[in-house]
Amino acid sequence: MSKSSYGTYDPYGHEASVHTAETLPYGLGKDTYRPAYEAEAYFVTEPMPPLPRQTAAAPETVIPEAETVIMEAEAEAEAAAPEAEPPVEADGRAVRRRRARDSDRPESPMRRLLPQALVVAFLAGGTTAFVAEDKAIELSVDGRQRSLHTFADDVSELLAEEDVRVGAHDMVAPTPGTALASGDEVAVRYGRPVRLTLDGRRQEVWTTAHTVEGALDELGVRAEGAYLSTSRSQRIGRAGLALDVRTERAVTVMADGRTRTIRTNAATVREAIEEAGITLHGQDTTSVPPDSFPRDGQTVTVLRVTGSREVHEEQIPFRVQRTEDPSLFKGTEVVARPGQPGLRRTTYLLRTVNGVRQKPRLERSEVVRLPRQQVVRVGTKPRPDSVSGADHLNWQALAACESGGRPHAVDPSGTYGGLYQFDTRTWHSLGGTGRPQDASAEEQTYRAKKLYVRRGTSPWPHCGARLRG
Known part of the structure; x- marks a missing residue:
């Protein structure tokens, strides 16, 4: 029970004398007007240490939600506390005394603890969520392994976060897009091009193996007893290598x-x-x-082959060009340019295979000399019927004696030719062209008659007598 100069207040509803209650200084003895949460048992005698990342000098860092909760808690505490003062008197003295007591009353320990507790609870919840998103991952990139912490949700995000770029020929395990959990292991192995020649067939393949032996195993190449262009332990760089493999x-x-x-x-x-x-x-x-x-x-x-070569030569016939000549009698042909046959050389291969003779095989054929065309002049001049004074003679007997009756006959010296063995000079003097042996028999007889008219039988000293036989 507390005394006051204004009267006595009984918490159980009893009234006392107004001026008989003893007045004690504020703060001495037991204050029966304080609510239960302000009892001495709740008092904290030493100040609380500041929260992590937060100091007493920066109260504005408390988030609005925590401050709202604090204000609501204070309002509920004031509403629950019993009224400790009597009604305000007319002279206003009671109001002034209550304000004086409030200014001297020490701050409630609950009021000091409540904001700090709320902030600690809020930060604890955020820290729990933060720790739950962090993951410990083992990442192996092309054989180099390291441990890391990440907030990535899946493998794709992790690779992007670590700037690990992969292509179509690279291997990623688990596959990109797979969700991550703390403790997972992610492996990346880069593909390497191999220009492989396997048993004579060339191809380009890709492998994630780091050595030639690993590549052969990965490609399923049977290497036992095989020839390899490089050692099995040869490392394969990112640029790849060329590999020749010949299996047994x-x-x-x-x-x-x-x-x-x-x-x-x-x-x-x-x-x-x-x-x-x-x-x-x-x-x-x-x-x-x-x-x-x-x-x-x-x-x-x-x-087993043995063989030889045979060479055959054969003539190539020449062509004959005939041109008309009005200076020659009809039936007379004169070779203006004699033709020459060409020459072809053919080589045949004769082989015997395992003791059996084979059919000759044409190996090569070549033209050694081209043929030369022969030019012949054909007479178109009308032939005279006769030569006066010579037609009655036996020209057939003379021809048989001089040349054996052969129009193209030539003596061994090459000086005389034809039926009547003309020399070239005499032949030309009688109007003939070319060589006498190239002219027709009729023209030769005509020229012989003209010669007889000029010189008689003297051109034929041995056979001239046959003309009259």
Whole structure:
């Protein structure tokens, strides 16, 4: 019970004398007007330490939601507290005393603790959400592994966040778009181009292996007993490499009546034959091209070849060009330019294969000399009926004596020719052209009659008497 000069207030509803209550200084003894949450048991004697990332000098950093909650809590506390003062008197003295007591009353510990508790609770909830989004990931990029923390939701976001670019030939596990959880492992392996020549067939393939041996395993190439152009431990860079692989194959070689089957990784049939202990000599060849690639299960026959060449020469006929000549008698033809046959040389290959003679094979044919065309002049001049004073003689007997009756006859010296053995000078003096042996028999007889008229039988000292026989 508290005394006051204005009267006594009984919390149980009893009234006391107005001027008999004892008045105690404010703050001494037990204050029965304070609500339960302001009791001494709630008092904190030492100040609370400041929250992380927050100081007493910056109260404005409290977020609006926390400040609203604080204000609402204060309002509820004031509403729940019992009225400690009597009604205001007319002279206003009670009002002034209440204000004086409020100014001297120490701050409630609950009022001090409530804002800090609310802020701590709010920050704790945000920190929990922050920690829940953070993920610990093991990332391996082309064999280089590292641990990292990320807020990425899936593999694609993680790769973008780490600036890891992947292409169509690269491998990502798990696949892009897969959701991430803390503790996951993500692996990226870059593709490498390999210009592979496998058993003679060239192709370009991609592999994520770092070595030649790993690439062969990944591509499913059987490397046991195979020839490799580089070592199996050779590393494959991002730029790739060229690789020649020849796998082991079974090849059967038939030669000299024997059959041999070998396993080889040779690059050509010729190499495989040499590995079988067979040597090719001279014109020897094989049933398949010697420089071709030997296939698995292939049978190759060695052909022992001996042979020679034969050369044949044959003439190429010349053409004859005939032109009319009005200075010559009809029926007379004069060779103005003699023709010359050409020459063709043909080479034939004669071969014997494994002891059997083969049909000659044309190897080469060439023209050694081109033919030259012959030019012949054909007479168009009308022939005279006779030569006066000579038509009655026996010209047939004279021709038989001089040339044996041959119009194209020529003496061994080459000076005289024709039926009547004219020399060229005499022939021309009688009006003839060219050589006498090239003229017709009729023209020769006509020129002989003219010669007889001029000189008698003197041009034919041995056979002239035949004219009269």
